[in-house]
């Protein structure tokens with residue numbers, strides 16, 4: 001299966017698609033097909049769902065990356081997805097998310113902040129130095145991946161809008177456009193998809209505003225053009241294609257807790273000791289591996305995040 005994505009407008013800090021494609025390969029194909037066919041080949045080549053289309057430049061490695069684990073191949077990360085706005089099947093997003101127009105795009109940062117602001121996606125890309133953050137990702141369904149995300153700590157954005165003393169939580173809202181997202185017509189979730197974090201969770205350096213993966217802009221199926229990634233929580237906390245970030249006083253509604261409060265709580269920290277009502281969370285299948293491995297407390301990030309939950313009963317606050 002190929003990777004489909006829309007053709008974004010290329011801002012200055014992004015290497016152009018033509019430059020990034022392998023020119024020699026392109027010339028070789030054109031020559032073999034002859035001049036007339038070459039034009040068709042060129043069109044095909046340029047409109048082809050590119051594997052390495054839009055590279056992000058100046059991405060530095062982060063010391064906060066998980067090391068010593070094999071990366072999940074890009075092909076798996078882009079064809080085995082959960083993105084219900086594009087359907088509930090694992091391969092639905094890779095087949096239909098090319099319909100998502102990721103430019104122009106803006107994110108409204110609002111609510112309990114001194115300096116509310118609507119950020120254009122190009123502003124967000126330039127807001128702070130881009131870092132590669134390799135994180136383990138654990139889906140509540142029992143599978144996991146290791147993904148080299150590109151982004152920066154979400155706290156970088158928070159600093160710029162200056163939350164008021166009333167800001168206790170952050171709510172993230174995903175796009176909900178039935179024209180672009182066929183899954184929205186199915187009332188399976190209460191759209192738009194919303195997720196939330198407590199302020200200290202949002203400010204934790206591991207929480208990132210994510211703009212890419214594998215050195216490129218995010219493929220649509222992975223939440224282009226901007227998502228959040230919170231590696232110690234089940235995957236559903238990491239909302240995709242974010243259009244609004246709201247700072248609020250009360251714990252916000254979250255899509256999965258609304259869908260089934262008994263099965264999904266607000267915190268949703270990866271916890272092998274607290275089973276989902278319908279299945280165990282003790283083990284996981286790493287995509288690409290046979291057999292299962294043990295799921296780690298806080299997805300292996302306990303040294304860094306356990307203190308956020310000191311004194312809390314994690315069976316109650318699941």
Ligand SMILES: Nc1nc2c(c(=O)[nH]1)N[C@H]1C(S)=C(S)[C@@H](COP(=O)(O)O)O[C@H]1N2
Nearest residue numbers: 081082083084139174193222235236239240
């Ligand atoms: N808007 C939105 N965000 C979403 C989802 C979704 O359906 N819609 N699925 C979540 C779930 S369940 C998981 S496991 C991750 C999957 O991210 P990935 O496909 O990039 O691996 O995205 C999360 N973010």
Ligand SMILES: [Mo]
Nearest residue numbers: 139140235236
């Ligand atoms: Mo998930």
